[in-house]
Amino acid sequence: MFTGIVAAIGKIESVQPLAGGLEAGVRLHVNAGGLPLADVALGDSIAINGACMTVVEKTNDSFVVDVSRESLNCTVGLDTTTEVNLEKALTLAERLGGHLVSGHVDGLGVVRKFEAVGESWELVIEAPHDLAKYLAFKGSIVVNGVSLTVNRVTDIGSGEQLVCQFSINLIPHTIAMTTLKHLKPGAKVNLEVDLIARYVERMLSLK
Numbered sequence: 001m002f003t004g005i006v007a008a009i010g011k012i013e014s015v016q017p018l019a020g021g022l023e024a025g026v027r028l029h030v031n032a033g034g035l036p037l038a039d040v041a042l043g044d045s046i047a048i049n050g051a052c053m054t055v056v057e058k059t060n061d062s063f064v065v066d067v068s069r070e071s072l073n074c075t076v077g078l079d080t081t082t083e084v085n086l087e088k089a090l091t092l093a094e095r096l097g098g099h100l101v102s103g104h105v106d107g108l109g110v111v112r113k114f115e116a117v118g119e120s121w122e123l124v125i126e127a128p129h130d131l132a133k134y135l136a137f138k139g140s141i142v143v144n145g146v147s148l149t150v151n152r153v154t155d156i157g158s159g160e161q162l163v164c165q166f167s168i169n170l171i172p173h174t175i176a177m178t179t180l181k182h183l184k185p186g187a188k189v190n191l192e193v194d195l196i197a198r199y200v201e202r203m204l205s206l207k
Contacts, residue, residue: 002047004098004140004147006085006178008035010048015079018066025068026079028053032061035086045089045103049077049179050145050190052089052103075105076188077144083179085145098147099140105190107131109143112165114183121170123183127191132164133201134193141166142192146178 010033018024030048037058045052046063051071057064067078077084090096109131113124125143127135132155135141139150152167175181183189 001090002052002087002098002101002103002145003090003094003096004050004087004101004142004145006087006146008033008086009083009177009179010035010086011083012048012078012081013062015081023069025066025072027056028065028067028078030063030065030084030086032063032086035088037061037063040088047085047087047089047101047103047145049075049084050101050103050142050192051075051078051105074108075190076108077190083182085178087145100195101142101147101192102195104192106134106193107191108188109191111183111185111187111189114185117169119172121175123168123170123180124165125168125189125191127164127166129160129162129164131191131193132162134197135164135166136197139197140194141168142190143168144179144189146174146180148174 011031012028013031014029016027042055044055053065055063056066072079107128109125109127112126115122135150135153141148141150148168150166151169154165156163
């Protein structure tokens with residue numbers, strides 16, 4: 001489990017095909033940036049841009065993870081050398097500064113707007129049709145591993161033609177401490193909806 005509070009900006013320094021080739025997945029060598037790794041053991045989890053990955057090798061300032069083809073198909077930003085948001089798995093002794101995050105990406109969103117508004121920034125993302133029902137005013141959403149609050153939800157159309165856009169306000173601190181600063185209209189992002197919302201849906205769907 002995670003909180004969605006990014007601890008450091010790291011960088012994927014190399015992407016190598018696994019033994020079975022690209023169809024099997026890739027191995028990522030990640031520079032941990034300012035993320036302390038002294039308490040990280042092999043087999044521990046680290047969220048990379050919101051996707052939970054298992055550490056298979058580590059040094060004092062870097063670590064290695066294997067990403068399956070299934071994970072690559074469901075995420076964005078894990079197949080190229082780029083900056084990434086990092087967070088170590090939550091312990092019961094830590095503050096829950098964001099919200100409960102599983103590290104399982106539910107779908108890919110598309111940035112429709114990213115503009116400065118005064119000292120802050122407005123980020124508008126179009127969500128996949130099947131995630132629209134989980135988005136609510138003042139609800140929680142994870143974007144590339146960052147726990148954020150939804151300020152506005154706009155549903156356009158209905159049924160299978162439904163398009164859902166949601167708006168988020170990013171304060172200067174969030175811009176400075178995460179990779180969200182690099183987003184541009186048209187960019188894809190990893191989304192994870194609120195964990196509680198998924199359980200509520202399941203309970204209400206059963207008769």
